[in-house]
Amino acid sequence: MATVLSVSGSPSATSRTARLLRHLDARLRDQGHEVIALDVRTLPAEPLLGADFAHPAIVHAGSLFAQADGVVIGTPVYKAAYSGLLKSLLDLLPQYALEGKTVLPLATGGTNAHVLAIDYALRPVLNSMGADHIVQGWFTLDRHITVEADDSLTLAPEAAEAVTQVLDRFSAALGAATLATTG
Numbered sequence: 496m497a498t499v500l501s502v503s504g505s506p507s508a509t510s511r512t513a514r515l516l517r518h519l520d521a522r523l524r525d526q527g528h529e530v531i532a533l534d535v536r537t538l539p540a541e542p543l544l545g546a547d548f549a550h551p552a553i554v555h556a557g558s559l560f561a562q563a564d565g566v567v568i569g570t571p572v573y574k575a576a577y578s579g580l581l582k583s584l585l586d587l588l589p590q591y592a593l594e595g596k597t598v599l600p601l602a603t604g605g606t607n608a609h610v611l612a613i614d615y616a617l618r619p620v621l622n623s624m625g626a627d628h629i630v631q632g633w634f635t636l637d638r639h640i641t642v643e644a645d646d647s648l649t650l651a652p653e654a655a656e657a658v659t660q661v662l663d664r665f666s667a668a669l670g671a672a673t674l675a676t677t678g
Contacts, residue, residue: 496527497669500563503534504570504581510536511640512603516569518648519601519662523567526666533559535584543583553587560588565597565669566626568617572604572634576616585620594625599665600632601658603640610634630668633661 501520503513513534520530533556535543542550560566570577598621600613613632621629639654650658 496529497564498529498531498562499523499565499567499669500559501530501532501567502569502581502584503532503536504568504578504584505534506536506578506580507571508536509642510571511637511642512569512571512601514642514648515601515603515635515640515650515658516567518650519567519658522659522662523666528565528666528669531559531563535580538584543580543587546587548587553584556584557588557592560592560596563596565599565665566593567599567601567665568621569601569603570617572602572609572612575609575612577602577612577620582620585624588624590623591625593621593627595627596625597628597630597665597668598626599630599661601661602632602634603637604634605637607634607636628668630665631661633658 501516503516505512520532523530538552538556542553547553570581600617602613613634618629635654635658639651641649643649
């Protein structure tokens with residue numbers, strides 16, 4: 496089907512955001528998509544913070560965006576916006592790195608006060624980067640994400656249902672876009 500780049504913008508090695516994305520990656524694979532995971536925190540800090548567009552790790556990250564049909568962007572919400580780490584990467588990508596792509600924005604955070612961060616902070620940046628279609632995103636409260644002792648993830652029922660619906664809409668939009676370009 497489609498190639499999906501699943502991008503975690505969390506700086507934390509024990510991130511609920513990254514764990515949620517990896518959990519959703521499995522569902523996308525079950526639906527027949529190829530999924531490539533990118534944890535921005537694994538990129539070297541110096542080229543991210545020093546705007547080294549030519550650094551091999553940054554060039555490689557850009558190539559992952561270029562080869563993807565769809566992109567899932569996940570971020571924790573800090574100070575009512577997406578993470579600075581994610582911003583650092585997005586700033587180093589070509590202006591229209593999301594052109595022709597279907598994009599699903601996801602966010603996690605500690606309070607419902609941050610629920611609008613997707614629409615007011617992240618969506619405008621994704622639009623400016625030429626995203627072809629940004630499907631309805633979703634904000635998940637941290638307390639609805641439980642990491643089990645075996646490192647598996649459990650979502651509270653209300654979160655699981657909502658996240659599954661937005662992910663399935665993203666998958667359907669990917670399928671429609673793939674048919675449009677091949678058909």
